[in-house]
Each structure stands twice: as structure tokens, then as C-alpha cells.
Amino acid sequence: MARSFDNLFIGGxxxxxxxxxxxxxxxxxxxxxxxADGNAGxxxxxxxxxxxxFPQWSGLTHAERAHYMLKVADEFERRREDLVAAxxxxxxxxxxxxxxxxxxVPGVFRAAAAMNYNPIGEVMPSDYGKVSMAMRRPMGVVTVxxxxxxxxxxxxxxxxxxxxxxxxxxxxxxxxxxxxxxMIFAEIFEAAGVxxxxxxxVTCSRENVPTVGDVIVxxxxxxxxxxxxxxxVGRVIAAKAGAHLKKCCVELGGKDALIVCDDAxxxxxxxxxxxxxxxxxxxxxxxVEKILVQEQVFDAFxxxxxERAAKLKVGDPSADKGHVIGPLINDKQAGKVREQIxxxxxxxxxxxxxxxxxxxxxxxxxxxxxxxxxxxxxxxTFGPVVPVIPFRTDDEAIAIANDSEYGxxxxxxxxxxxxxxxxxxxLETGMCHINCSSVNDEPHVPFGGSKSSGVGRHGGRWSTETxxxxxxxxxxxxxxxxxxxx
Ligand code: NAD
Numbered sequence: 001m002a003r004s005f006d007n008l009f010i011g012g013x014x015x016x017x018x019x020x021x022x023x024x025x026x027x028x029x030x031x032x033x034x035x036a037d038g039n040a041g042x043x044x045x046x047x048x049x050x051x052x053x054f055p056q057w058s059g060l061t062h063a064e065r066a067h068y069m070l071k072v073a074d075e076f077e078r079r080r081e082d083l084v085a086a087x088x089x090x091x092x093x094x095x096x097x098x099x100x101x102x103x104x105v106p107g108v109f110r111a112a113a114a115m116n117y118n119p120i121g122e123v124m125p126s127d128y129g130k131v132s133m134a135m136r137r138p139m140g141v142v143t144v145x146x147x148x149x150x151x152x153x154x155x156x157x158x159x160x161x162x163x164x165x166x167x168x169x170x171x172x173x174x175x176x177x178x179x180x181x182x183m184i185f186a187e188i189f190e191a192a193g194v195x196x197x198x199x200x201x202v203t204c205s206r207e208n209v210p211t212v213g214d215v216i217v218x219x220x221x222x223x224x225x226x227x228x229x230x231x232x233v234g235r236v237i238a239a240k241a242g243a244h245l246k247k248c249c250v251e252l253g254g255k256d257a258l259i260v261c262d263d264a265x266x267x268x269x270x271x272x273x274x275x276x277x278x279x280x281x282x283x284x285x286x287x288v289e290k291i292l293v294q295e296q297v298f299d300a301f302x303x304x305x306x307e308r309a310a311k312l313k314v315g316d317p318s319a320d321k322g323h324v325i326g327p328l329i330n331d332k333q334a335g336k337v338r339e340q341i342x343x344x345x346x347x348x349x350x351x352x353x354x355x356x357x358x359x360x361x362x363x364x365x366x367x368x369x370x371x372x373x374x375x376x377x378x379x380x381t382f383g384p385v386v387p388v389i390p391f392r393t394d395d396e397a398i399a400i401a402n403d404s405e406y407g408x409x410x411x412x413x414x415x416x417x418x419x420x421x422x423x424x425x426x427l428e429t430g431m432c433h434i435n436c437s438s439v440n441d442e443p444h445v446p447f448g449g450s451k452s453s454g455v456g457r458h459g460g461r462w463s464t465e466t467x468x469x470x471x472x473x474x475x476x477x478x479x480x481x482x483x484x485x486x
Contacts, residue, residue: 006020023177037203042202050200071192071193072188086179094317094326138166161464253408257427258413263419264415273288273291290400309366331360336383341367348371354385407451414435443460
């Protein structure tokens with residue numbers, strides 16, 4: 001039976017909206033849950049509740065706020081089984097993906113708790129003998145807008161550090177994953193005893209996203225915005241935030257390259273390619289979206305990669321833990337992936353394995369013969385499709401990798417560490433992983449992209465810096481007088 005989440009979580013209360021929308025299971029299209037459909041008025045109420053909670057929350061000691069973050073982490077651990085099932089049912093993810101994500105999230109809250117024990121400023125020298133300090137303080141209300149692909153992880157990453165630092169949050173999860181990206185946080189914050197209003201959750205249907213979205217970005221009480229999602233939406237949000245002179249951190253799409261050098265360990269390289277391209281059906285912002293292989297090892301790499309990928313089973317992840325490749329999140333996404341495959345084939349690409357699209361299920365697909373005029377070369381795919389492209393020299397590999405509007409992450413496989421660093425330093429990406437795939441994350445690292453992949457960094461102290469205001473405060477001790485005429 002479908003679950004029901006009739007209420008929004010505002011000011012520590014469960015507030016009925018009077019209307020609800022369908023939250024679908026992407027594997028079979030069934031209604032997984034009915035979820036409260038928030039509107040602009042509710043969004044304003046959530047912002048006002050966050051603002052009302054701010055003085056008390058920011059006034060707690062760093063240790064008290066850390067303590068709440070640790071309780072949230074423990075609650076997430078207690079709810080793990082439920083969360084894994086929901087990530088499968090609501091998000092269409094493989095069992096192993098659910099285990100990874102549910103295991104990762106408590107660590108985000110623990111890292112946020114640990115951040116609270118770091119210095120909150122610096123003491124600077126002064127020409128006048130003043131005590132001159134750079135001090136950080138929380139901003140107030142922060143809006144967090146999160147996507148559906150790793151809904152719990154990315155929501156946690158968006159809100160844990162700002163809240164630990166003393167801000168209060170209005171969260172709008174994706175309409176595709178309102179439970180795993182939203183309501184479960186409300187339930188867990190309530191169970192952990194976090195004071196009312198520190199976290200407010202406004203779910204809404206796709207129809208209401210533009211109006212609710214405008215309120216939670218433009219309302220004068222909102223001081224900072226954490227957005228994770230697509231580049232087109234991120235551009236709009238960053239522009240609106242800019243018009244209101246608000247701080248905004250946008251983590252957006254990618255077209256990440258994995259470069260396989262001629263000296264690579266091909267076992268490592270093909271495993272990195274397989275995981276990086278097909279984990280969660282390629283629906284990861286930092287998925288491997290083009291594999292560049294040096295021509296001497298191209299054939300050997302391709303046959304071993306195809307052999308590995310052919311073993312990945314496609315099917316409903318809730319029905320069988322062995323179904324590593326689940327459905328894409330919705331029909332629109334499946335249509336886009338199909339279009340990219342058809343466009344590539346029509347323009348001369350060869351399908352090495354896969355190519356089949358059955359409703360929202362897409363087979364792991366490897367393409368060769370891909371050229372810059374094909375959509376799959378330039379556009380983010382966000383599906384289990386990857387071109388393998390040969391290169392001759394490292395400079396050529398770097399040029400192909402950088403030939404993209406995006407610049408999120410990248411990977412380089414080589415036994416020569418110096419060569420790996422040289423390539424890494426030439427790549428126009430916010431992150432690069434030598435001897436690994438582009439898919440990597442840890443709670444305390446500076447996560448983010450260059451070019452059209454985003455502005456700002458999430459994670460650890462970088463989140464804290466983004467969502468606090470740095471002030472200059474001095475204490476005069478008799479060293480600086482005023483001109484005598486004054
Ligand atoms: P999306 O941009 O469609 O939606 C992201 C969020 O923005 C959702 O909550 C959505 O409801 C909201 N939104 C949409 N229009 C809005 C508006 N006008 N005002 C306010 N909010 C609005 O992205 P998606 O489909 O959920 O996620 C997939 C995309 O996210 C991919 O491009 C992927 O690469 C990217 N992504 C990036 C990262 C990263 O860290 N760089 C991580 C995960 C996903």
C-alpha cells in the first residue's frame with residue numbers, strides 16, 4: 001500500500017496542506033506515496049518559522065549543536081533498513097546503492113558535528129595594536145534545494161554543515177524523491193529532539209515548484225541558498241540569488257572524462273569505467289560520461305570493459321538485490337537517453353554492447369565511433385551510456401576531456417604518478433581522481449565543479465565558510481588616536 005505524507009514539517013509541527021501529489025515508483029509506475037503539495041504561502045510560513053528559531057539555535061553552544069547533529073546521525077542509523085527500501089522503491093536504486101547512501105549520511109552529520117570544534121575565526125596583526133579579529137557567524141535562514149539521484153546524501157550534504165554552524169533551514173526536496181530527500185529528514189530531526197523550526201520541509205508537486213522555488217530563493221529573510229541539480233535550473237537560481245545579492249552555492253551537471261593511459265592496470269581501469277559509467281544507471285553528477293583510451297591499449301580495454309558491463313543485470317531493484325541496473329527516474333529522462341543513443345547511431349556510432357531501451361529501463365550501453373557532432377559527446381546523458389574514444393598523446397586526451405562546457409570531476413588511470421598529476425593539473429574540473437573513476441565523495445572534502453558545473457564548494461569547512469558570514473571585529477587598546485581637530 002502506498003505511504004502517505006499529508007503534512008509539511010514547519011516550525012516543528014506537521015501542517016496539513018489539503019492537497020497531495022503522487023510520488024511514483026520508477027520501476028513499475030505505481031504510486032509509492034502520496035505527498036503533501038506545498039504552496040507559496042506554506043513556503044513563507046516555513047521561512048518565518050526558520051527565522052523565529054534562529055536566535056535560540058544560533059545561541060546554543062557549539063557543543064550543544066554538535067550534540068544534536070550526533071543524535072541525527074544515530075537516528076539515521078536506526079532508520080537504515082527503512083531508508084534502503086525507500087531508496088529502492090522511491091528512487092529506483094540498486095540495493096548496494098541504498099546501502100552505500102544510508103551508510104554515508106550519518107557520517108555527514110558526524111563531520112558537521114566535528115566542524116563545530118574548529119576555530120570560528122582568526123586574530124590578525126594590527127598597525128595600531130588593536131585586537132583585530134575575523135569572526136564567522138551564521139547567516140540566518142538558508143534554503144536547501146536538492147535533486148533526486150542521491151536524495152538523502154545530497155540533502156544531508158546541503159543542510160548538515162549550515163545547521164551545525166547555527167543556521168536554520170528550509171528544505172525543498174525533489175518532487176521525484178520527497179521522502180528520501182525530504183520527509184525522512186523531518187521525521188529524524190523530530191525524533192532526535194532538534195528544536196522546532198531549525199529544519200522545515202516543504203514538499204511540492206512539479207506544478208508548484210516554480211512558485212515555491214521563487215519564494216524560497218527570493219524571500220528577504222533567506223540569506224543563503226544551497227542548490228544541487230541541473231545546470232539550466234542552477235543558472236536561473238543563481239541569477240535570482242544574484243539579483244537579491246544572496247550567497248548561493250550551486251552544484252550542477254557534468255560530462256566527466258576517464259582517461260586511461262597506455263601504462264594503466266587494465267583491471268583497475270575497466271572496473272573504474274564500469275562502476276563510474278553504470279553505478280545507479282549513470283545517474284550521478286560525476287558519472288563517467290566519456291572514456292578516453294590511449295590507442296595502444298584501446299582494443300584490450302574495450303573487450304575487457306564490455307565483458308564486465310555485460311554482467312550487470314537490469315531489472316526492478318526492489319524485486320532482486322542482483323538487479324544492479326534499475327530504472328531511470330522518469331519517462332522524460334529515459335526519452336532523453338534513447339534520443340542520444342539514436343542520434344549517435346544515426347551519425348555513425350557503433351553499439352558495442354547494450355543499446356536497448358525498455359520503458360524506463362536502459363541497458364548498459366558502450367559506444368565507439370563517437371564524434372563531436374553527436375549529442376552524446378557534448379550533452380550530459382545521466383543514463384547508462386558511455387562512449388569510448390581513442391587518443392594518441394596526453395595532450396590530445398586533455399584536449400578531448402576539456403572539450404566540454406562542464407567541469408565537474410575526472411579520472412586518470414596510469415601507473416606513473418607524475419604523469420597522473422600532470423594530466424590532473426591540466427584538466428578543467430573542480431575535482432580529479434588519479435587511479436580511480438570520477439565518482440568519489442567524502443563528507444569533509446571540497447566538492448564542486450568548474451565551468452558550467454557550478455560555483456562554490458560543498459563539504460566540510462567549505463560548506464561552513466559558504467554558509468557563514470565573515471566579520472571584522474576589533475578591540476581598541478589605546479594605540480590609535482584621532483586627528484587633533486576632532
Ligand atoms: P533539477 O535541476 O531538475 O532539480 C533539482 C531541484 O531543483 C529539485 O528539487 C527541483 O524541484 C528544483 N527546481 C526545479 N526548478 C526549480 C525552480 N524554478 N526553482 C526552485 N527549484 C527548482 O535536477 P534533477 O533532475 O533533480 O537532478 C539531476 C541533475 O542534477 C543532473 O544534471 C545532475 O548532474 C545534477 N546533480 C549535480 C550534483 C553535484 O553535486 N554537482 C549532484 C547530483 C545531481
